[in-house]
Amino acid sequence: MNFKKYRSFPSIDLPNRRWPEARILKAPDWCSVDLRDGNQAIPVPMNVDEKIEFFNLLTGIGFKQIEVGFPSASETEFKFIRELIEGNLIPGDVTVQVLVQAREQLIEKTFESLEGAGRAIVHLYNSTSSLQRRVVFNKSREEIIDIAVKGTKIIKKLASALNGTEIIFEYSPESFTGTELDYAKEICDRVIEEWGPEPGKKVIINLPNTVEMATPNIYADQVEWMNENLNNRGSVILSVHTHNDRGTSVAASELAILAGAERVEGTLYGNGERTGNSDILTLAMNLFSQGIDPCLDFSDINRINKIYEKCMKLPVHARHPYAGELVYTAFSGSHQDAIRKGLEIYRQDKPLYWEVPYLPIDPSDVGRQYEAIIRINSQSGKGGIAYIMEQEFGFRLPKDMHPEFANVVQKAADKTGNELKPEVIYDLFKKEYLDSKSPLNIIEYMVKEKENLQDGDKQVFLNAKLEINSRIKDVSAGGNGPIDAFFTAIKELGAGYYQLVNYDEHALTSGSDSKAVSYIQLKNEDGGKLFGVGIAENITTASLKAIVCAINRFLKNGSKINSKN
Numbered sequence: 300m301n302f303k304k305y306r307s308f309p310s311i312d313l314p315n316r317r318w319p320e321a322r323i324l325k326a327p328d329w330c331s332v333d334l335r336d337g338n339q340a341i342p343v344p345m346n347v348d349e350k351i352e353f354f355n356l357l358t359g360i361g362f363k364q365i366e367v368g369f370p371s372a373s374e375t376e377f378k379f380i381r382e383l384i385e386g387n388l389i390p391g392d393v394t395v396q397v398l399v400q401a402r403e404q405l406i407e408k409t410f411e412s413l414e415g416a417g418r419a420i421v422h423l424y425n426s427t428s429s430l431q432r433r434v435v436f437n438k439s440r441e442e443i444i445d446i447a448v449k450g451t452k453i454i455k456k457l458a459s460a461l462n463g464t465e466i467i468f469e470y471s472p473e474s475f476t477g478t479e480l481d482y483a484k485e486i487c488d489r490v491i492e493e494w495g496p497e498p499g500k501k502v503i504i505n506l507p508n509t510v511e512m513a514t515p516n517i518y519a520d521q522v523e524w525m526n527e528n529l530n531n532r533g534s535v536i537l538s539v540h541t542h543n544d545r546g547t548s549v550a551a552s553e554l555a556i557l558a559g560a561e562r563v564e565g566t567l568y569g570n571g572e573r574t575g576n577s578d579i580l581t582l583a584m585n586l587f588s589q590g591i592d593p594c595l596d597f598s599d600i601n602r603i604n605k606i607y608e609k610c611m612k613l614p615v616h617a618r619h620p621y622a623g624e625l626v627y628t629a630f631s632g633s634h635q636d637a638i639r640k641g642l643e644i645y646r647q648d649k650p651l652y653w654e655v656p657y658l659p660i661d662p663s664d665v666g667r668q669y670e671a672i673i674r675i676n677s678q679s680g681k682g683g684i685a686y687i688m689e690q691e692f693g694f695r696l697p698k699d700m701h702p703e704f705a706n707v708v709q710k711a712a713d714k715t716g717n718e719l720k721p722e723v724i725y726d727l728f729k730k731e732y733l734d735s736k737s738p739l740n741i742i743e744y745m746v747k748e749k750e751n752l753q754d755g756d757k758q759v760f761l762n763a764k765l766e767i768n769s770r771i772k773d774v775s776a777g778g779n780g781p782i783d784a785f786f787t788a789i790k791e792l793g794a795g796y797y798q799l800v801n802y803d804e805h806a807l808t809s810g811s812d813s814k815a816v817s818y819i820q821l822k823n824e825d826g827g828k829l830f831g832v833g834i835a836e837n838i839t840t841a842s843l844k845a846i847v848c849a850i851n852r853f854l855k856n857g858s859k860i861n862s863k864n
């Protein structure tokens with residue numbers, strides 16, 4: 300690749316730059332440009348109904364400034380703005396914004412579209428970079444300034460003639476980042492002077508990173524320089540509008556806020572020309588995750604994803620920060636284990652601040668669920684599988700059982716090569732443990748207890764009807780409890796000699812129809828260990844079923860039932 304064809308962006312001479320030491324302490328004014336920059340960049344632009352639906356989505360999220368289009372450039376945009384105004388669809392605290400080039404006819408048409416609006420931002424732009432001046436316009440610096448100042452004059456005249464509509468003026472030196480800083484200041488100062496803002500009636504000066512050409516620190520330097528050097532700064536709202544050509548538009552907007560920007564233009568999910576605009580969803584949620592009120596509400600992210608996908612006809616990437624389908628999912632075993640431990644401690648200790656490994660925010664804050672956090676594939680660890688069994692199905696598998704069942708799940712995941720959904724994991728559990736009824740099965744049993752009241756000695760007698768290799772057998776044995784008696788009966792049957800290693804139980808559902816689940820780990824004569832699981836209304840039945848299950852698993856794994864029986 301011929302990298303020599305390119306050169307690096309020069310650094311900005313700003314020896315006392317302050318932005319690296321600054322901190323973001325509050326949300327900027329947000330302005331959504333989804334319905335303009337976003338809409339102009341989608342393969343199938345939105346129709347009026349879709350635009351209205353999207354506009355309502357934006358106001359619902361809490362946007363107070365929304366660029367609704369380029370009414371002089373498209374009939375659909377003109378019609379849409381008229382519908383918003385005539386249909387009284389603009390909430391009182393929301394200001395619509397319209398974009399226009401510095402040409403008289405276009406400005407007039409833009410003002411026509413605004414008739415009857417309570418308040419609007421008229422956003423004027425012309426391109427100022429050295430490249431565009433030379434290649435596109437073939438105009439001198441002064442000629443380009445002239446375009447901007449003339450446009451401002453026309454807007455000022457039309458604004459004062461407009462009845463009942465408050466006009467806020469915004470100016471963008473388009474391709475600002477490719478513009479010499481002294482010249483960008485000169486053109487902005489001339490526009491500001493022409494408009495004549497006051498501290499109580501500010502003008503918006505927007506500095507677009509129209510094409511992202513350098514690292515975000517360079518943009519921050521450019522913004523800080525403008526922040527320090529613009530005339531009449533007290534009457535200016537400094538705004539930024541970044542694009543994502545280098546993939547760092549969110550960082551550029553954040554550093555620009557550190558450098559003095561008070562307002563940020565962008566779109567949901569970063570949609571926009573080429574690689575898109577700054578992603579306001581990510582910017583806002585970044586603030587949220589630092590304990591700062593983003594002044595936007597993303598608490599139902601699934602709904603926002605859906606409306607966005609429907610209107611924009613673009614998918615939300617599965618890995619999109621905060622919103623993607625997979626961003627609260629851990630595939631790696633060690634991540635799953637850490638999340639499980641983190642969530643457990645967070646629930647137990649209820650600390651003041653959220654702190655769970657691998658989860659920068661609590662998924663429930665954006666309407667996502669803990670249940671969806673962990674999915675299982677062949678790389679998943681035992682902790683994640685145990686977590687699914689507990690969270691989704693209420694089985695608290697004993698710790699020693701985790702590796703055994705993880706082995707079962709991982710074999711299945713290897714076979715399919717796919718991620719396993721919780722239901723599939725449950726099916727594997729059911730097949731491996733709960734449905735294990737052959738070659739040994741318990742049909743019925745009866746327990747009798749004898750207690751000597753003199754010496755306190757207790758004895759239990761168990762009669763059971765068992766099925767072994769499709770033959771019914773009656774067995775009976777005694778012991779110090781039903782489990783002990785059952786072991787003796789099994790031994791006499793020739794089904795092998797087993798020792799109980801681990802016993803665990805818990806209620807499975809609450810209420811009157813609650814069932815008990817019993818987990819029993821047995822050791823066979825060769826020292827092999829396996830778990831069995833049984834569910835029943837009473838704990839003795841659950842335990843006997845668990846023993847039968849464990850024995851069946853041994854038998855399936857190669858142990859034999861003694862042939863003389």
Ligand code: KIV
Nearest residue numbers: 424471473474507509
């Ligand atoms: O990216 C850009 O420069 C723009 C301007 C019109 C603000 O969208």
Ligand code: ZN
Nearest residue numbers: 336509540572
């Ligand atoms: Zn743009």
